[in-house]
Amino acid sequence: MPRTGRERSKSGIYHIVLRGSNRQTIFEDEEDAIKFLETLQTYKETSGYKIYAYCLMGNHVHLLLKEEQEELGIIMRRIGASYVYWYNWKYQRCGHLFQDRYKSEVVEDDRYFLS
Numbered sequence: 376m377p378r379t380g381r382e383r384s385k386s387g388i389y390h391i392v393l394r395g396s397n398r399q400t401i402f403e404d405e406e407d408a409i410k411f412l413e414t415l416q417t418y419k420e421t422s423g424y425k426i427y428a429y430c431l432m433g434n435h436v437h438l439l440l441k442e443e444q445e446e447l448g449i450i451m452r453r454i455g456a457s458y459v460y461w462y463n464w465k466y467q468r469c470g471h472l473f474q475d476r477y478k479s480e481v482v483e484d485d486r487y488f489l490s
Contacts (some may be wrong), residue, residue, distance in 0.1 A: 384481035394435040
């Protein structure tokens with residue numbers, strides 16, 4: 376059975392969750408978290424999105440992001456591929472780092488945006 380398409384946000388704002396595969400740690404040390412934030416900044420300039428908030432946890436990430444120039448799928452592909460390439464190089468590993476696709480929920484009202 377094919378998976379369903381993502382719900383599109385009228386506001387362009389999404390709450391995104393990236394989780395480590397099997398809930399594995401995706402930030403082993405401070406350098407990893409800094410690299411992820413640098414990756415967000417690099418592709419923010421390339422893809423033209425806005426980041427309203429982020430929370431980096433040991434095994435997952437929350438982003439509150441607004442797509443503008445590029446659509447969400449392209450943005451998340453850029454961020455994920457870049458960080459995973461670097462992470463795999465640093466830890467001399469190969470393969471997936473993130474579990475499944477990223478999760479995204481549309482943010483259509485101020486109440487959800489502020490929560």
